[in-house]
Amino acid sequence: MPEQLVFAMEVFLNGLMAGVLYALVALGFVLIYKASGIFNYAQGVMALFSALTLVGIMEGQVPFAHLINAIFGTEIHHFGWHVPALLAILFTMAVMVGLAWVVNKLIFRHLVNQEPIILFMATIGLAYFLEGFGDIMWGADIKKLDVGLPQGINTWIDESTFNIFDYGFFIDNLDIVATVVAALLVTALVIFAQYTKQGRAMRAVADDHQAALSVGISLNFIWVMVWSVAGFVALVAGIMWGTKSGVQFSLSLIALKALPVLMLGGFTSIPGAIVGGLIIGVGEKLFEFAIGPLVGGATENWFAYVLALIFLVFRPQGLFGEKIIERV
Amino acid sequence: MFYREAGDFKTSYTEDNQTFPIKFDRYRYYAVLLVAFAVVPFIINDYWVNAVFLPFLIYAIAAIGLNILVGYCGQVSLGTGGFMAVGAYACYKLMTGFPEINIFFHIILSGGITAAVCVAFGLPSLRIKGFYLAVATLAAQFFLVWLFNKVSWFYNYSASGQINAPERTVFGVPVTGAEAAPWAAYLFCLVFTFISAIIARNTTRGMAGRKWMAIRDMDIAAEIIGVNPLKAKLSAFAVSGFFVGIAGALFFSVYLGAVEVGEVFGITKSFLVLFMIIIGGLGSIFGSFAGAAFLVLLPVLLKNLLVGTLGWPTDLAAHLEFMIVGALIVVFLVAEPHGLAQLWRVAKEKLRLWPFPH
Numbered sequence: 001m002p003e004q005l006v007f008a009m010e011v012f013l014n015g016l017m018a019g020v021l022y023a024l025v026a027l028g029f030v031l032i033y034k035a036s037g038i039f040n041y042a043q044g045v046m047a048l049f050s051a052l053t054l055v056g057i058m059e060g061q062v063p064f065a066h067l068i069n070a071i072f073g074t075e076i077h078h079f080g081w082h083v084p085a086l087l088a089i090l091f092t093m094a095v096m097v098g099l100a101w102v103v104n105k106l107i108f109r110h111l112v113n114q115e116p117i118i119l120f121m122a123t124i125g126l127a128y129f130l131e132g133f134g135d136i137m138w139g140a141d142i143k144k145l146d147v148g149l150p151q152g153i154n155t156w157i158d159e160s161t162f163n164i165f166d167y168g169f170f171i172d173n174l175d176i177v178a179t180v181v182a183a184l185l186v187t188a189l190v191i192f193a194q195y196t197k198q199g200r201a202m203r204a205v206a207d208d209h210q211a212a213l214s215v216g217i218s219l220n221f222i223w224v225m226v227w228s229v230a231g232f233v234a235l236v237a238g239i240m241w242g243t244k245s246g247v248q249f250s251l252s253l254i255a256l257k258a259l260p261v262l263m264l265g266g267f268t269s270i271p272g273a274i275v276g277g278l279i280i281g282v283g284e285k286l287f288e289f290a291i292g293p294l295v296g297g298a299t300e301n302w303f304a305y306v307l308a309l310i311f312l313v314f315r316p317q318g319l320f321g322e323k324i325i326e327r328v
Numbered sequence: 329m330f331y332r333e334a335g336d337f338k339t340s341y342t343e344d345n346q347t348f349p350i351k352f353d354r355y356r357y358y359a360v361l362l363v364a365f366a367v368v369p370f371i372i373n374d375y376w377v378n379a380v381f382l383p384f385l386i387y388a389i390a391a392i393g394l395n396i397l398v399g400y401c402g403q404v405s406l407g408t409g410g411f412m413a414v415g416a417y418a419c420y421k422l423m424t425g426f427p428e429i430n431i432f433f434h435i436i437l438s439g440g441i442t443a444a445v446c447v448a449f450g451l452p453s454l455r456i457k458g459f460y461l462a463v464a465t466l467a468a469q470f471f472l473v474w475l476f477n478k479v480s481w482f483y484n485y486s487a488s489g490q491i492n493a494p495e496r497t498v499f500g501v502p503v504t505g506a507e508a509a510p511w512a513a514y515l516f517c518l519v520f521t522f523i524s525a526i527i528a529r530n531t532t533r534g535m536a537g538r539k540w541m542a543i544r545d546m547d548i549a550a551e552i553i554g555v556n557p558l559k560a561k562l563s564a565f566a567v568s569g570f571f572v573g574i575a576g577a578l579f580f581s582v583y584l585g586a587v588e589v590g591e592v593f594g595i596t597k598s599f600l601v602l603f604m605i606i607i608g609g610l611g612s613i614f615g616s617f618a619g620a621a622f623l624v625l626l627p628v629l630l631k632n633l634l635v636g637t638l639g640w641p642t643d644l645a646a647h648l649e650f651m652i653v654g655a656l657i658v659v660f661l662v663a664e665p666h667g668l669a670q671l672w673r674v675a676k677e678k679l680r681l682w683p684f685p686h
Binding site: 039067114116118130133135259260263295299301309317 | 455661
């Protein structure tokens with residue numbers, strides 16, 4: 001088999017794995033958009049915030065230590081204990097639920113019936129706030145996140161591909177874990193949405209707010225729930241990305257990576273988010289591999305957007321989005 | 329009494345349709361202009377120009393441009409940073425390519441070039457709407473910044489990848505480069521801001537502006553009553569791009585002098601200008617000014633207060649600034665979705681009736 005083709009196959013596989021991670025972030029967007037019509041730009045920052053909180057709890061950091069030190073001239077940093085990963089994840093989840101409640105209570109309850117663009121702006125404001133808040137609460141330095149996920153090259157794939165192609169593929173164990181987790185997460189979400197009472201209520205709200213309200217579904221409860229679920233998805237994404245590249249500010253930029261995925265897959269479709277993520281992941285890696293060297297590299301920044309843009313011109317609602325019907 | 333229409337009789341349509349129909353308002357406007365043109369240049373120093381006045385004037389132009397697209401025509405754009413970069417690089421290429429021509433024309437030409445680029449990226453808006461369009465404009469943002477980073481022709485093959493504004497003069501007075509006096513730079517920008525505001529105000533209340541607003545309110549209905557959506561949307565992109573390009577050119581040549589594209593014209597710039605028009609008020613020229621002033625002054629104020637007065641570390645102040653800006657945006661949206669301009673309108677209404685409640 002020609003060498004280039006083998007390389008391309010490795011790139012393809014890595015692209016698939018990257019695509020799964022994009023899809024993870026995109027999932028959070030889709031959930032909130034479907035249930036409340038809010039295009040939640042803060043999803044990426046929520047991932048960052050949850051990862052920061054997780055690290056903070058695990059390391060036993062004192063929240064707002066920097067602020068307290070600056071005001072009172074004290075020198076406190078850590079409580080001095082370490083919380084096991086699983087317990088810390090539970091605590092973080094509680095924080096995310098609390099955040100969902102506060103966000104709903106303070107912001108989105110007051111913005112009911114506003115135009116979608118106003119809601120979108122509000123989430124950008126929320127993103128800015130959370131970014132500053134997370135940094136003040138836990139400090140802005142780059143942190144290592146280790147919840148015990150396997151990392152490093154997968155030797156089994158390396159060896160078996162070496163036997164076949166004379167060239168070992170480099171696949172990170174973490175990416176494989178992420179793929180499995182994403183698959184589990186999507187299955188769980190689908191089961192939740194299809195077969196549980198709350199899930200059905202959520203879909204009813206997504207379909208028609210007023211009709212759902214009139215059959216006795218509490219909008220507030222559903223919205224808090226949806227934001228909590230989105231917070232949970234953000235936490236999972238935060239753990240994966242945080243383990244991969246450290247918990248730092250750039251984590252919030254994965255929201256920007258998820259946007260073209262959403263466009264491609266359609267804002268309203270969970271399968272769309274997955275398929276879109278895979279297409280974008282594979283597309284940008286292969287493009288960088290094949291065309292990147294000719295034009296100076298770093299094409300990953302814009303390729304996804306341009307691909308989605310070209311795609312949308314032919315299919316404005318995305319791959320799986322609901323058909324846009326306009327009435328006067 | 330002040331601020332009353334009473335006794336102010338209009339005898340022609342021109343008078344009736346003027347921007348400031350109330351006499352008091354009109355004189356206030358002239359007074360502001362007089363102070364801006366004839367008083368401020370004599371009393372400002374380097375710090376005030378660089379920290380407050382130049383960013384305010386330049387952002388005001390950018391905000392007017394974006395407001396035309398978002399506030400008047402309803403096409404949400406997140407590519408402002410990229411389009412400002414087009415203006416800046418066009419200006420740089422023109423300045424270095426044709427040094428004998430006055431910089432005034434360079435800046436207007438770079439506005440024109442940006443308008444053309446903006447129209448090209450606006451073409452998908454005919455098919456894509458709402459959020460899809462907002463995300464699609466991000467393609468422009470990322471692609472343009474990448475382009476200016478990678479193609480060395482744009483920065484004249486300089487080793488650092490930066491562009492530096494050479495010294496240029498207007499009437500023999502340097503306005504760009506290291507030798508430029510604060511007042512000269514200020515006046516140069518002020519002229520552009522003033523003219524931009526007048527053009528924008530009169531375009532938006534003329535036929536073009538009414539077409540944009542029809543498209544914004546409901547594009548299908550607008551199409552049915554005979555507004556050509558192709559022309560209306562693309563003209564909004566063009567006019568918006570023109571102003572944003574001028575702002576980018578001024579930002580580079582007069583304000584910063586040296587630019588590294590990824591840092592200066594990144595996605596944060598797009599959001600900043602968007603915040604300006606949201607806080608100031610969508611669909612209002614005054615709102616563009618108010619929003620620009622607000623978001624330029626807020627960081628300066630916070631920095632002086634927290635770092636200067638309370639002695640906090642700068643990184644803490646920076647994070648707090650993020651929080652406050654974010655919270656303010658949310659508070660504004662909850663309390664007054666139409667921004668500062670609406671508060672101003674309400675205040676004026678109250679003032680006209682004062683001291684009577686109704």
